[in-house]
Amino acid sequence: QKEVEQNSGPLSVPEGAIASLNCTYSDRGSQSFFWYRQYSGKSPELIMFIYSNGDKEDGRFTAQLNKASQYVSLLIRDSQPSDSATYLCAVKGSSASKIIFGSGTRLSIRP
Amino acid sequence: KAGVTQTPRYLIKTRGQQVTLSCSPISGHRSVSWYQQTPGQGLQFLFEYFSETQRNKGNFPGRFSGRQFSNSRSEMNVSTLELGDSALYLCASSLDRETSGVLTFGAGSRLTVL
Numbered sequence: 001q002k003e004v005e006q007n008s009g010p011l012s013v014p015e016g017a018i019a020s021l022n023c024t025y026s027d028r029g030s031q032s033f034f035w036y037r038q039y040s041g042k043s044p045e046l047i048m049f050i051y052s053n054g055d056k057e058d059g060r061f062t063a064q065l066n067k068a069s070q071y072v073s074l075l076i077r078d079s080q081p082s083d084s085a086t087y088l089c090a091v092k093g094s095s096a097s098k099i100i101f102g103s104g105t106r107l108s109i110r111p
Numbered sequence: 112k113a114g115v116t117q118t119p120r121y122l123i124k125t126r127g128q129q130v131t132l133s134c135s136p137i138s139g140h141r142s143v144s145w146y147q148q149t150p151g152q153g154l155q156f157l158f159e160y161f162s163e164t165q166r167n168k169g170n171f172p173g174r175f176s177g178r179q180f181s182n183s184r185s186e187m188n189v190s191t192l193e194l195g196d197s198a199l200y201l202c203a204s205s206l207d208r209e210t211s212g213v214l215t216f217g218a219g220s221r222l223t224v225l
Contacts, residue, residue, distance in 0.1 A: 097212075
């Protein structure tokens with residue numbers, strides 16, 4: 001079992017709709033969760049992060065944590081064509097500070 | 112404020128050779144992590160350095176090594192290159208270990224092994 005798993009997609013969402021991205025993690029003691037966005041040919045950039053104590057909203061983006069089921073989700077409201085990218089989920093484990101990334105979900109926003 | 116700088120950006124090597132990649136973190140950032148990115152495997156963690164010490168290591172063979180200098184700059188070395196080492200090598204820096212998940216990535220060094 002991979003430590004962080006994501007559906008590779010592509011996930012196609014119409015412009016203006018809500019895009020929902022999920023990832024599951026195996027380390028039940030994980031404390032911090034991160035979402036990165038990577039445009040084609042570019043490096044990943046941090047969108048937002050949450051700790052194990054709660055969800056977070058930042059503009060059109062909301063990150064949610066379900067500790068019982070060990071998954072993290074990223075919701076993108078009012079999706080724009082510029083949101084088309086690969087979204088990488090990353091988790092900081094409990095025993096060490098290394099950050100483990102999922103393989104990413106490719107999101108496509110269709111006009 | 113300058114970002115994370117990686118050199119060289121592109122390089123081509125042949126099997127059996129070795130390569131050294133360099134990374135200069137954002138000024139004031141003390142933690143540097145290295146990742147290998149390939150289409151099939153995604154972002155794979157190589158190692159993390161803080162205060163000139165390797166703090167974490169991923170599941171890569173001993174041919175992959177690294178170091179960090181007193182000014183936080185870091186290098187990674189791959190010896191006896193194999194075809195499968197062809198990848199984008201990304202360096203990322205963070206302020207310290209507590210914020211080690213808040214990573215700023217460099218543009219990467221794309222290595223092609225022939």
